[in-house]
Amino acid sequence: MTGTSSEIQGEASRHRVSGQALAPGLYLVATPIGNLRDITLRALDVLGAADRVLAEDTRVTRRLLDAHGIRAELQPYHDHNGEKVRPGILDDLEQGSVMALVSDAGTPLVSDPGFKLAREAIVRGINVVAIPGASAVLTALSIAGLPTDCFTFAGFPPQKTGARETWLATLADVPGSLVVYEGNSRLPASLASMAKVLGQRDAAVCRELTKFHEEARRGTLAELAGHYAEAGSPRGEIVIVIGPKQDQGWDEARIDAALQTAMAHLRVKDAAAEVAAQSGWARRDVYARALSLRDAQG
Numbered sequence: 001m002t003g004t005s006s007e008i009q010g011e012a013s014r015h016r017v018s019g020q021a022l023a024p025g026l027y028l029v030a031t032p033i034g035n036l037r038d039i040t041l042r043a044l045d046v047l048g049a050a051d052r053v054l055a056e057d058t059r060v061t062r063r064l065l066d067a068h069g070i071r072a073e074l075q076p077y078h079d080h081n082g083e084k085v086r087p088g089i090l091d092d093l094e095q096g097s098v099m100a101l102v103s104d105a106g107t108p109l110v111s112d113p114g115f116k117l118a119r120e121a122i123v124r125g126i127n128v129v130a131i132p133g134a135s136a137v138l139t140a141l142s143i144a145g146l147p148t149d150c151f152t153f154a155g156f157p158p159q160k161t162g163a164r165e166t167w168l169a170t171l172a173d174v175p176g177s178l179v180v181y182e183g184n185s186r187l188p189a190s191l192a193s194m195a196k197v198l199g200q201r202d203a204a205v206c207r208e209l210t211k212f213h214e215e216a217r218r219g220t221l222a223e224l225a226g227h228y229a230e231a232g233s234p235r236g237e238i239v240i241v242i243g244p245k246q247d248q249g250w251d252e253a254r255i256d257a258a259l260q261t262a263m264a265h266l267r268v269k270d271a272a273a274e275v276a277a278q279s280g281w282a283r284r285d286v287y288a289r290a291l292s293l294r295d296a297q298g
Helices: 004-014 042-049 057-066 084-095 115-123 136-144 161-171 184-198 223-232 250-265 270-281 283-296
Strands: 025-029 052-055 075-077 098-100 128-131 149-151 175-181 203-206 215-220 238-242
Touching: 004 042, 025 115, 042 084, 042 098, 042 128, 052 057, 052 270, 057 075, 057 250, 115 128, 115 149, 136 175, 136 203, 136 215, 136 238, 136 270, 161 184, 184 203, 184 223, 184 238, 203 223, 215 223, 250 270, 270 283
Parallel strands: 025 098, 025 128, 052 075, 052 098, 149 175
Antiparallel strands: 175 238, 203 215, 203 238
16 A cells, blocks of 8 residues: 555545535536625535646636635646646646636636647547636627527637727627627727628626626617717726627618517517517617607507
8 A cells, every 4th residue: 555544535435426426527616706605515515626727827716726825736737838738747647637727707717728638538538528617708698688599708808909890890790699898998898890791789898797896888889989988998808898799781660660569568678678679779769769669649
């Protein structure tokens, strides 16, 4: 034997979660996007039981672990060192290690460097397990007030204006809502590009999600671009949700017919919201037509 009885028992118990053995493999653990209490019990169990926690920024992850009384070995894993350290991590996983991968905030592999590690682990036949939890994308969608049945997450736009507008043009015809991240300092310029390329669409700028100063500012892209051009860059991390492209088949006559049908059983505001979601028209435009129809009917 290579260890004492107490050492062997301690090692075995450390890999147990809620009385069950934690299988070797790579665990993709979602962490809070702001409020440290937004973490699941299962995530805390896995972080406490892992041989090693792979962290995008060990300082950020250490604060999270300390807040929950977890002592764990941390190893940096990020874009700058991934190519160098990934082979060793994969070798350790093949030897039966239990490792947890976390990003600085939210769900790993969503706009962070974990994708290559997870993909290569899968190729090698290593067990890869998702421990779900907070996601800035889904949180923003929940409060944006825009269609959620179909959406595309496109990550961060390019920083330079020309490249950003070319990139946006490739996304102009995607079905459903469009969700992007953006740095706060680039928000005014980015919204101006979106208004120029994507046109008259409803949108929401969501920032400081789950934190004390959480805000969702809603309006058309042009209105939001104008607001932040005047107010300047806000604080906090930004998620922009953009409503679907207006269906060219929905002309004014079709909108009016759909509103009349909806208003037969719904309040004007609710009928306008329903038709806006169906047609892709801006909600305020549909609401204005609904008010006109109501007034015309007396």
